[in-house]
Amino acid sequence: MLHHASQxxxxxxxxxxxxxFERARQAGLNLDMTRGKPAPAQLDLADALLTLPGxxxxxxxxxxxxxxxxxLDGLPAMKQLFAEILGCTREDVIVGGNSSLTMMHDAIAxxxxxxxxxxxxxxxxxxxxRFLCPAPGYDRHFEITGHLGFELVNVDLxxxxxxxxxxxxxxxxxxxxxxxxxxxxxxxxxITYSEEVANRLxxxxxxxxxxxxxxxxxxxHHLGDARQAVPDILxxxxxxxxxxxxxxxxxTSKMTHAGAGVSAMAASPTNIADARRHLAVQxxxxxxxxxLRHLLFFKDLAGVxxxxxxxxxxxxxxxxxxxxxxxxxxxxxxxATWSKPNGGYFVSVNTPDDCAxxxxxxxxxxxxxxxxxxxxxxxxxxxxxxxIRLAPSFPPIEDVxxxxxxxxxxxxxxxxxxxxxx
Amino acid sequence: MLHHASQxxxxxxxxxxxxxFERARQAGLNLDMTRGKPAPAQLDLADALLTLPGxxxxxxxxxxxxxxxxxLDGLPAMKQLFAEILGCTREDVIVGGNSSLTMMHDAIAxxxxxxxxxxxxxxxxxxxxRFLCPAPGYDRHFEITGHLGFELVNVDLxxxxxxxxxxxxxxxxxxxxxxxxxxxxxxxxxITYSEEVANRLxxxxxxxxxxxxxxxxxxxHHLGDARQAVPDILxxxxxxxxxxxxxxxxxTSKMTHAGAGVSAMAASPTNIADARRHLAVQxxxxxxxxxLRHLLFFKDLAGVxxxxxxxxxxxxxxxxxxxxxxxxxxxxxxxATWSKPNGGYFVSVNTPDDCAxxxxxxxxxxxxxxxxxxxxxxxxxxxxxxxIRLAPSFPPIEDVxxxxxxxxxxxxxxxxxxxxxx
Numbered sequence: 001m002l003h004h005a006s007q008x009x010x011x012x013x014x015x016x017x018x019x020x021f022e023r024a025r026q027a028g029l030n031l032d033m034t035r036g037k038p039a040p041a042q043l044d045l046a047d048a049l050l051t052l053p054g055x056x057x058x059x060x061x062x063x064x065x066x067x068x069x070x071x072l073d074g075l076p077a078m079k080q081l082f083a084e085i086l087g088c089t090r091e092d093v094i095v096g097g098n099s100s101l102t103m104m105h106d107a108i109a110x111x112x113x114x115x116x117x118x119x120x121x122x123x124x125x126x127x128x129x130r131f132l133c134p135a136p137g138y139d140r141h142f143e144i145t146g147h148l149g150f151e152l153v154n155v156d157l158x159x160x161x162x163x164x165x166x167x168x169x170x171x172x173x174x175x176x177x178x179x180x181x182x183x184x185x186x187x188x189x190x191i192t193y194s195e196e197v198a199n200r201l202x203x204x205x206x207x208x209x210x211x212x213x214x215x216x217x218x219x220x221h222h223l224g225d226a227r228q229a230v231p232d233i234l235x236x237x238x239x240x241x242x243x244x245x246x247x248x249x250x251x252t253s254k255m256t257h258a259g260a261g262v263s264a265m266a267a268s269p270t271n272i273a274d275a276r277r278h279l280a281v282q283x284x285x286x287x288x289x290x291x292l293r294h295l296l297f298f299k300d301l302a303g304v305x306x307x308x309x310x311x312x313x314x315x316x317x318x319x320x321x322x323x324x325x326x327x328x329x330x331x332x333x334x335x336a337t338w339s340k341p342n343g344g345y346f347v348s349v350n351t352p353d354d355c356a357x358x359x360x361x362x363x364x365x366x367x368x369x370x371x372x373x374x375x376x377x378x379x380x381x382x383x384x385x386x387x388i389r390l391a392p393s394f395p396p397i398e399d400v401x402x403x404x405x406x407x408x409x410x411x412x413x414x415x416x417x418x419x420x421x422x
Numbered sequence: 423m424l425h426h427a428s429q430x431x432x433x434x435x436x437x438x439x440x441x442x443f444e445r446a447r448q449a450g451l452n453l454d455m456t457r458g459k460p461a462p463a464q465l466d467l468a469d470a471l472l473t474l475p476g477x478x479x480x481x482x483x484x485x486x487x488x489x490x491x492x493x494l495d496g497l498p499a500m501k502q503l504f505a506e507i508l509g510c511t512r513e514d515v516i517v518g519g520n521s522s523l524t525m526m527h528d529a530i531a532x533x534x535x536x537x538x539x540x541x542x543x544x545x546x547x548x549x550x551x552r553f554l555c556p557a558p559g560y561d562r563h564f565e566i567t568g569h570l571g572f573e574l575v576n577v578d579l580x581x582x583x584x585x586x587x588x589x590x591x592x593x594x595x596x597x598x599x600x601x602x603x604x605x606x607x608x609x610x611x612x613i614t615y616s617e618e619v620a621n622r623l624x625x626x627x628x629x630x631x632x633x634x635x636x637x638x639x640x641x642x643h644h645l646g647d648a649r650q651a652v653p654d655i656l657x658x659x660x661x662x663x664x665x666x667x668x669x670x671x672x673x674t675s676k677m678t679h680a681g682a683g684v685s686a687m688a689a690s691p692t693n694i695a696d697a698r699r700h701l702a703v704q705x706x707x708x709x710x711x712x713x714l715r716h717l718l719f720f721k722d723l724a725g726v727x728x729x730x731x732x733x734x735x736x737x738x739x740x741x742x743x744x745x746x747x748x749x750x751x752x753x754x755x756x757x758a759t760w761s762k763p764n765g766g767y768f769v770s771v772n773t774p775d776d777c778a779x780x781x782x783x784x785x786x787x788x789x790x791x792x793x794x795x796x797x798x799x800x801x802x803x804x805x806x807x808x809x810i811r812l813a814p815s816f817p818p819i820e821d822v823x824x825x826x827x828x829x830x831x832x833x834x835x836x837x838x839x840x841x842x843x844x
Contacts, residue, residue, distance in 0.1 A: 035491070037490055037491050037492075038490060040487065040489075040490075043480075043487070043489040043490060046489070047477070047478070047480070047489075049711075050474075050475050050476060050477060050478070050479060050480060050711075051473045051474075051476060051477055052472075052473075053472050054472060054473060055469070055472060055473055056469070056472070057472060058465075058469070058472060058679075065462065065465070066679075066682070067462075067465040067468070067469075067679035067680065067681075067682065068459055068460060068462075068465060068679070068680050068681065069457070069459050069675075069680045069681050070459075070681070071681075097519050097520065097709075098519065098706075098708070098709040099705050099706045099707075101704075101705060101706055102704055102705045102706075105703065105704040105705070106704070109531065109535065112535065113531065113534065113535065113546070113570070113571075124535070124546065140703075143703050144703055144704075147700070147703040148535070149535075253491075253706075257480075257488075257489035257490070257711055258489065258490050258491045258706075259489075259490065259491050259492070259706055259707055259708075259709060259710060259711075260488070260489065260709045260710060260711035260712065278569070281527065281562075281565050281566055281569040282523075282524055282527045282528075282566075283521050283523065283524045283527070284520075284521045284523055284524075284675075284680075284681055285521075285681055286520070286681075287519075287520040287681060287682045287709070287712070288681060288682060289471075289472075289679055289682035290682065290709070290712070
């Protein structure tokens, strides 16, 4: 334990680590652990899409010519597949374009411009409005609400979801209009929301135009056989008398080809009707050929799951290796803790307070790019400057090994130096 | 000439027409001339897309893996192709998703939420703001600005573009923030803007945050060899000292598969930078695989043009037939005038004042669906109730013949009855 080391022991260790660091620095590596991008081998698994829907294939199972205009909210079979992924009915679903992030942005932008069902006024005309950002969380979520004029409020993300005592206190103020949630294998800590948290989100007293943005981005992205159940937020809110509170989102982006997939939103009939009213003005409808392509590729939910098992077979060794090196190099030293996700795309490391930026700088000097410190927090500011997000999906496994060894070295080096200085 | 007919001649003609109408009504036809949709034969021409980009084809010519995330505004080659279609440079272009209508909506929604370069305030915070709607025009354009809170102002669309005397008078009021333009083969009258109109649009005194929405939807949609030149609005505005005034749009939707194509916007560097700043929050970037698919299909501008010549070969006989029947049945009768477009998707008919709704109702009774009266005007209200839009692209040519014969019958019947009543 670093905590019990003498000054002399610390100095000695600093020297060893510094030498290793210098050797790494001189090796001139160029490794990137910043982005939650699928590896080429994952993308290869979906390459059948490159020749789909196939010669003469342009009718869906309801005989719609997918090559022509028509259809505002998706093919019936595509709605059905997303309904099964999200645990709702086909009628709850609107199919979107290639980006669920865009669907979320647009849903919130509509609230700013026009308001949402239950509200008296557009969010944009209510003076100061706030949005809750469970952190560590997904930077691009927080940016959407920051950009659209909300004041962002960090809330601690615990092992079972956001700190609900804090959330309940905050939403008692009617200026709080929503909360960002990644309910399964959250980005970046990998936690899954508990039933209890979902029920408290559903039941709590909040503004009538309060919305839960329930981004089930990793709905089918398990790393092992332990499929963590995700709460049914639509039913929970309906049962609690707040049927219009949740807006659910998901996409195929990290299933098939990232950025060339299909996205979806699900919500109450009132929210869906409201969204359709605006979408009828905004769009001619989403790309039906790409929906058909994905339907022919997946066939059904079982097809999605067998595909995702193949994806997991590629990802799991990388995630296992990350755990192995973290445990080997940092275990028992009292320096860091880290998440052990059962799915998703990230591992989150808590380093000593005030060390994250230093570690990320050191790693960069040694040729390892990491997600900027603070990214998982509102306004990009980690109040304790200690969280680092690791994204092991994209690099080849040998790069993951090298990058992780440099990372753990930098963590320990920063921790030892802090101790020496303090 | 109906004008010179006696009451007796009119009564006799009414009787003949009424009998023909009753026979048509009893035939129980079901014909649809409402929508500017491509015919299946047009879509067939692009069916190579159904198996593109093809096995192992996922790199663009700059070696980008189009299957993965990355790239906010389109592949370089896609930008280049759209630049050639729009007559600008690659740097002026942002590639979008499957709908240029969405790109236009979003550009205007950004102006409402955030303002546009040159403006002091978001459009949404300036009190009453207005948008000019050259009419007859495209209903979905007008709906976007109506929905987003603008007061819509009809301006006559002449043979060479909007009535510029009127436009110049209106835009002298700083509350006017933009004008909708379809510069080539305008929907529905088929006119093309003159250089003179474009220069006046470029030079006129308008609010610094005034925008010309230049929807070049029919940029390559010629019906014959006479390619009407379209003014270069980007250069005209730059030369006039208003480089940020125009926003150009186009798409492949009526070239390949409608609703499954690629769209683009072009504008000044300042406007492009402003759009990118917002798009970086709204989207992960447009579908690159679909861009690659279209690039492999078209290859280059010559490929676009040879494809569009095949499309024209399907459309032209329908448009010729429409002209033939209009001329045969209504020519010289002093009842109606109509457009004779060299491209685009529509024919616009001016019937006697106060007759459009009656004619559309009669046609519906006889089994021919027409675009609702008023659709081409702001708020869906034709102040003279006389314009009818015909869309002959989708039905088979025999249906176009039947529909047109019923249409001309209904026009004459309504005109004769009006005359008798008056």
